Amino acid sequence: MGIDERLHASGMRMTVQRRLVLEALQRARHHVTADDIATRIRARHPQIDPSTVYRNLEALEELGYVTHTHFDDRVTRWHRAEAERHGHLVCRSCGAEQEVPIGLLEPLARRLREEHGFRADLAHSAIVGICKDCSTVSSE
């Protein structure tokens, strides 16, 4: 089922702006901010409003087409949901970002599920800490 039908099935419409947001997100490799998207779209369509971008990202997220992750700089980053799910490590010292396979996080997710009945989405927030490089530098 194409995205147009999916939208339609949810009572949503395919608008120019919606398509632009989706396209911008598909062109983006990874983790862009809403503002990034707005800026890219504005290059060709200067009239698009930031709030339109925000609302469309939310709408597309509801359909499962995109996902967002909270990074530590309290900026939300968006990416296509099709991309393989993965966890995010962010260094609070140098800001470096790293992806880890979701399988690494699974044992914790299982424990939370079994012991607390909590279905965790461990890819939703970046894991903050100190990366290897910063760690070795500061401990010398």
Added chain:
Amino acid sequence: MGIDERLHASGMRMTVQRRLVLEALQRARHHVTADDIATRIRARHPQIDPSTVYRNLEALEELGYVTHTHFDDRVTRWHRAEAERHGHLVCRSCGAEQEVPIGLLEPLARRLREEHGFRADLAHSAIVGICKDCSTVSSE
């Protein structure tokens, strides 16, 4: 060593506002937002500026007196650092918050450390997911 000396040792000064922020935080049981604190202080000291509260929270965090956690509503919550470290589970459906012992998160922290050299601070961001109650309701 009292807080006054600690401040002093770091080249900081104890001001009226700083003391007010600290006191408000001590009175608060758990996880308050900077805005909560500003509101409480303003009840008696209407002239305090929000930015002063933010800056003081940061200053006190540097000294290790307070800590912050990112919840899913992209609001930062603060609490005294003395309190036992713990993880936070937040339900994205009903918003319920739950604390879990830090030990539960330790195995993941260890793996990240051993396999990626990443020293994770798993208490820094709340873990988002669906809580037990919402899970049972929606799956029926």
Added chain:
DNA sequence: ACCACTATTGCGGCTCTTTGCGATAAGCTC
């Protein structure tokens, strides 16, 4: 092709948080 219905847009405005800047006031020295 035209109409009605309503999802969506753009705009203005608001919240939360951070930052720059000139003014204020801790805390030291004399």
Added chain:
DNA sequence: GAGCTTATCGCAAAGAGCCGCAATAGTGGT
């Protein structure tokens, strides 16, 4: 207690994100 250095404050403004509202425009029906 006066003077000095500079940490801190209050204010203004900016950035990210969100919301209400009136205007616009997809869509299905005629």
